[in-house]
Amino acid sequence: MVNEDLTPQRLAEVLQDFLYENRYDHDLFNDLQKNLKKHEIFSKDITDIMNKRTDFKDIPATELVLFARIVYGRFPDFEIINPQRYFKPGEIKAAQYYTRNNRPEYIKLPLTVNNALSVQYDEYIAIMSAKQLVKMLDSSIVTYNFDSQRDAKSMVDTNGRIVRAINVNQKSVIEIAQLMLNGEYLPDMLTFNMLLGSNDEREEFSSKGNSIVVNEGTQLDILDGFHRLSAMQQAVEANPEFDLNFPVAFKNFDIQKAKRYVGQTNTFNVMPKAYVEQLRAKDHYAYIVNELINNSDLKGRVGYQRRPIFDNGEITTFDRLKNAIQKQYNVKMKREAMGVVETLVPLFDELIFLYLSEKPDPHETLFATVDGIDRLLNKYKKIDKDIKRVDLDFLLATTEKGQLL
Structure with a gap:
């Protein structure tokens, strides 16, 4: 049986709960304060995180890496918060040079997608740039939903637990990124799903004229195109001037329909x-x-x-x-x-x-x-x-x- 999912969202949940349970641990607080000061993350910021006044989902993923590294360094037996399980080595290394003063521009929901063509009530198509898409990924508003993906891999961690991890073929990602940088990649459709039923307070999206708005509180899953999105991220890291327009589909499916869609996409050309x-x-x-x-x-x-x-x-x-x-x-x-x-x-x-x-x-x-x-x-x-x-x-x-x- 699969017990846990190895995604940054999972790390954020576990780490937030752990810090809240240990909010009176002065040694932990002092350690965080000492090591985060150089990244311009100060006492009030740490206190707000530990008391759940600030949610990890509302801060950059890079800061999640920093918190996880420090806490895992103090509690190495708590393997589930090891950032190496959730982030690539390059992302962890880049976090060392992060400061809030020079941090990249992150985005939060609600997200407005302009010039969206309605296919039917719950499906839209738009054109988005690679930079926009990478910013969505870097801002952690895109989720890899194991419940709708067929190619998640299962593995046993050091504690004997079965976990699900994103199944990424790094060789393919590198090859796609190189084609993009060489100007040889022909853009094709990526598909996101504004998961039906994921928003407890409002509809998952709203439409305004030729635009759609992915509302705050909506879970935005990547259904098709995770390798290409990862390749875009690598291409932008290698050449900040790189950009390319991609057709993007936005669905509003429940999990059952999303699973069928992914299976259909993987089976039929x-x-x-x-x-x-x-x-x-x-x-x-x-x-x-x-x-x-x-x-x-x-x-x-x-x-x-x-x-x-x-x-x-x-x-x-x-x-x-x-x-x-x-x-x-x-x-x-x-x-x-x-x-x-x-x-x-x-x-x-x-x-x-x-x-x-x-x-x-x-x-x-x-x-x-x-x-x-x-x-x-x-x-x-x-x-x-x-x-x-x-x-x-x-x-x-x-x-x-x-x-x-």
Whole structure:
């Protein structure tokens, strides 16, 4: 079992709690005061940190390195606060020369992204410079979320605990950085996720004209492009004048949809046609399926390839749902499409409830084929739209398994 995540955010949480628990340790305070003075971090700053009046997430990551080095030096058995587990050697070395007077310009949320094109409600595309992106990374407002990434690596630390660490191929990062510095790199899309449900006080983002604002309190995850972002950071360190514009996508997915997106990105080179159709919702039936996915328990269970990927929790596909609905409903206006959505949401909630309760083989349910979904919809219409439990025998009333796929 994985017990801990090796990210700067994790270090900030653990170190903040440790300092708070030891806020009356005068020797520790004096040690911090003595060693941080040359970095222009003074007694009041240290007191505010130790008493949680200032949060580590609100100060530069370089200062987190400095605090961690000093505290770990006094408590070497407390391995979880060893900064070498969270930061690259170059970042730790650079911290030695840091002062608040000459510190780089850091940014905090809210973050305004200008000239953002809306793809649909929860997806935007913008153009951002490498310097802007590196500043976001340096300011620790970008999170590597292990729960949505497939390529995190597990390792055993010195205390025998299993931890998750960011799986970075440094050779690839160096090669990409060199291409960037040589002017040979062709910019491609990076993807961030304004994690749905991560903001306790407000919506994760707001839109203003042609801009979006990533609100304070939102967790901004990198879904695709961490190696390229690390390469940009190296390129800017090597040549402060380096800059390059990149297309950047901003999503507002929950963790389940983010995981599916990452898996899809890592598996397929071309975005599936059905997924593009879902994003654009360019006809009434695509709109209906899109709304069902977003507003019923179908969310996270609909795939965008020719066949559902059952191992990812998918039970059917976008195209199969769309084609079955099109066979049952003659929709010519958006108002009619909205009515179909209102009708079908409770049905699919009931069907998913049954599905999760009984845990049938996904190959053997009516969800698996267009004809099967058509039969479900047809039966539902025949009982005058009363919500009734669809019995398991009917849900499993399919043709031979080999004919389903």
